[in-house]
Amino acid sequence: MIESFIGLEIHIQLLTKTKVFCNCKNEFTHVPNSHVCPVCMGYPGVLPVLNEEAVRKAYIVCRAMNCHLNEKAVFDRKNYFYPDMPKNYQISQFNSPFGVKGLIEMDGMPKVRIHDAHLEEDAGKLVHEGMTSYCDYNRAGTPLLEIVTEPDFKKPEEAELFMQNFRKMVRYLGVCDGNMEEGSMRCDVNVSVNFEGKGLGRKVEVKNLNSFRHVKLALQYEIQRQSRMITAGESVVQETRLWNDEKKRTEGMRSKENANDYRYFPEPDLPPYCPTKEFLAQIDAAQVELPWVRKKRFIDEYGLNEDGAEFLTEEKDKADFFENAVKGGISVANAASWMRGEVAKDLNKAKKSLCDSFLTVEKFVTVIKLLEAEKINAQAAKKVMDIIINEDADPMQVIEKNNLMQTADSGEVEAMVEKLLAENTKVVAQIKGGDQKPIGFLIGQLMKVSGGKADPKKARELILNKISQLG
Amino acid sequence: MQKDELYITASLARLELTEKEADTLSQAVSQMIEYFSMMEKIDVTGLEPTTHVSIGENRVRKDEVIESSLAERMIEAAPERDERFITVPHIL
Numbered sequence: 001m002i003e004s005f006i007g008l009e010i011h012i013q014l015l016t017k018t019k020v021f022c023n024c025k026n027e028f029t030h031v032p033n034s035h036v037c038p039v040c041m042g043y044p045g046v047l048p049v050l051n052e053e054a055v056r057k058a059y060i061v062c063r064a065m066n067c068h069l070n071e072k073a074v075f076d077r078k079n080y081f082y083p084d085m086p087k088n089y090q091i092s093q094f095n096s097p098f099g100v101k102g103l104i105e106m107d108g109m110p111k112v113r114i115h116d117a118h119l120e121e122d123a124g125k126l127v128h129e130g131m132t133s134y135c136d137y138n139r140a141g142t143p144l145l146e147i148v149t150e151p152d153f154k155k156p157e158e159a160e161l162f163m164q165n166f167r168k169m170v171r172y173l174g175v176c177d178g179n180m181e182e183g184s185m186r187c188d189v190n191v192s193v194n195f196e197g198k199g200l201g202r203k204v205e206v207k208n209l210n211s212f213r214h215v216k217l218a219l220q221y222e223i224q225r226q227s228r229m230i231t232a233g234e235s236v237v238q239e240t241r242l243w244n245d246e247k248k249r250t251e252g253m254r255s256k257e258n259a260n261d262y263r264y265f266p267e268p269d270l271p272p273y274c275p276t277k278e279f280l281a282q283i284d285a286a287q288v289e290l291p292w293v294r295k296k297r298f299i300d301e302y303g304l305n306e307d308g309a310e311f312l313t314e315e316k317d318k319a320d321f322f323e324n325a326v327k328g329g330i331s332v333a334n335a336a337s338w339m340r341g342e343v344a345k346d347l348n349k350a351k352k353s354l355c356d357s358f359l360t361v362e363k364f365v366t367v368i369k370l371l372e373a374e375k376i377n378a379q380a381a382k383k384v385m386d387i388i389i390n391e392d393a394d395p396m397q398v399i400e401k402n403n404l405m406q407t408a409d410s411g412e413v414e415a416m417v418e419k420l421l422a423e424n425t426k427v428v429a430q431i432k433g434g435d436q437k438p439i440g441f442l443i444g445q446l447m448k449v450s451g452g453k454a455d456p457k458k459a460r461e462l463i464l465n466k467i468s469q470l471g
Numbered sequence: 472m473q474k475d476e477l478y479i480t481a482s483l484a485r486l487e488l489t490e491k492e493a494d495t496l497s498q499a500v501s502q503m504i505e506y507f508s509m510m511e512k513i514d515v516t517g518l519e520p521t522t523h524v525s526i527g528e529n530r531v532r533k534d535e536v537i538e539s540s541l542a543e544r545m546i547e548a549a550p551e552r553d554e555r556f557i558t559v560p561h562i563l
Contacts, residue, residue, distance in 0.1 A: 016534050031555065032554075033545065033555050051534050129561075133558065272522060276529075
C-alpha cells in the first residue's frame with residue numbers, strides 16, 4: 001500500500017487601503033505601474049514602515065487558526081534576482097513570524113497543523129509574451145499573508161475541502177476576498193508518496209493552481225505519477241512543477257542550480273514587532289464563529305439538514321441574516337426555505353448579493369409573518385419579496401398598493417366561487433361524477449378572479465363544499 | 472575560500488569576476504571568514520541574538536494613501552518599455 005502526504009502553502013492578499021511598507025494604494029488597476037513609490041521600488045535611502053492594518057488582519061488570521069503568537073516577530077530579507085521584485089529581495093518573516101504551531105479542526109477531516117503564518121510583500125506581476133516579459137509593479141509591496149500547513153492531508157479531496165473552508169474563513173474574518181481566479185488567494189501544494197509506514201517521501205511542489213479544482217486535479221495527477229515511480233523502483237526527484245490545465249498534467253519547471261539559496265537575514269530597516277496586551281485583546285474581539293463551526297451549530301441547534309446548513313453558512317452575512325430572521329420571530333423552516341428558494345432566485349436574477357440588495361431582515365420578517373398569519377398567501381409573498389429585493393420599498397405599502405392582503409371577507413370569496421361554478425357547469429358535473437382532476441382548474445380560476453387574494457389552501461375546501469351544496 | 476565557492480557566491484550576487492579579481496577577492500573573503508570564525512568561538516550562552524539595536528515602541532503607520540509622483544518619472548527612466556510596462560527579456 002502506498003500512502004500520500006499533502007501540505008498546502010496558501011497566500012492571501014490582505015484587504016488594506018495601502019501597501020504593507022509604504023503609502024501606495026493597494027488596488028488592482030488596469031493602468032500598469034501607477035501605484036509605485038521609492039519605497040516599494042527599492043530606491044536607495046528609503047525607509048519601509050509597517051502598515052498597522054496589515055498587521056491587525058494578519059494576527060486575526062493567526063488567532064483564528066489557534067497559532068502561538070511570537071512575543072517578538074522579526075522581518076527578514078529573502079534575497080533573489082527576478083524582475084518581479086525591483087529591490088532584489090522580498091521582505092518576509094523567516095525565523096520568527098507572527099504565528100506558529102496552529103491547529104485547525106473541521107468535521108470530516110484530519111486535524112490540520114499550521115506550521116506558521118508570516119506576513120510578506122507580494123511581488124509585481126509579469127506578463128510573458130514571446131521573448132519579452134512585461135513588468136507591472138502595482139502589486140509589488142502589497143500585503144500578503146502566507147499560511148503553511150504541515151503535510152497532514154492524505155487525500156486530494158481533503159485538501160480541496162480544506163481550501164474551500166479556508167476561503168470561507170478569510171471572508172468571514174473580512175481579511176481577504178478569497179478570489180482565486182483573480183489571484184487574491186493562491187495556493188501551492190507539497191506532495192509526496194511512500195510505502196505505508198515508511199513516513200514522508202521525497203516532496204514535490206506544484207504551483208500555478210488557481211482554482212479548487214486545479215488543486216484536486218494536480219494532486220491526483222502527482223500522487224499517481226509518484227506512486228507509479230516508486231512502485232517501479234525509481235526515485236522521485238525533489239523539484240517544483242507547474243500545473244498545465246490544458247494538458248491536465250504537472251510539468252517540471254526549469255530552475256537554476258543554487259536558486260533556492262535565499263540568504264535570509266534580519267531586515268535592518270524594520271524593527272521587530274511585539275504585540276501588546278491591548279492589541280491582542282482587539283484581535284480576540286475581532287474573532288467570529290468560524291464557518292464550519294457555525295454550520296455544525298446550525299444543524300444541531302436549528303435541526304437543518306446538511307445542504308441547508310451549508311447554504312446558509314456560505315457567507316457570514318447570509319448566516320447572520322438567517323439567525324436574525326429567526327430571532328425576529330419567524331419559523332426556522334420558513335426562514336431557511338424562503339432564503340434558499342425565492343430570495344436566492346430573485347437575488348440571482350438581479351445579480352445581487354444579499355448585502356447589496358434592498359432586502360433587510362426586518363422587511364423579510366414582516367412578509368413571512370404575514371404569510372404565517374395567513375394574511376397573505378405564498379403567491380403574494382413571492383411578489384412582495386421580488387419587489388422589496390429590487391426596490392427600496394416598504395413591504396406593507398407594496399401589499400396595500402397591489403391589493404395583496406388575503407381577503408378576510410369570506411363572503412366575497414364565496415360569491416366568487418358561486419359565480420365560477422355557475423359559469424363552469426360542465427366541470428362541476430365532472431367533479432360530481434367523481435373526477436377530482438378539474439378542481440385544480442377551478443382553484444386556478446379563483447386565484448385569477450380574486451387577484452391572488454384567495455387562499456389556495458382554503459379554496460379547495462370551499463369549492464368542494466359549494467359543489468356538494470349544489471345537491 | 473576556495474575559488475569555486477567564490478564563483479558560486481559571485482553568481483548569486485550577479486557579479487562577474489575576472490581571474491585576477493577572483494584571486495584578490497578569495498584572499499580578502501578568506502580573511503573575513505577567519506574573522507567570523509574567531510567570533511564564533513566566543514561563548515554567547517544565555518545571550519539573545521541582537522537583530523536590531525533600537526528596540527523601543529513598535530513602529531507602525533496608519534493605513535492611509537499618499538500618492539507618489541514617482542510613476543511617470545520611473546517609466547520614463549526605464550531603459551526599455553512598452554507604453555506603461557517596463558520590459559525585460561523573458562527569463563525562466
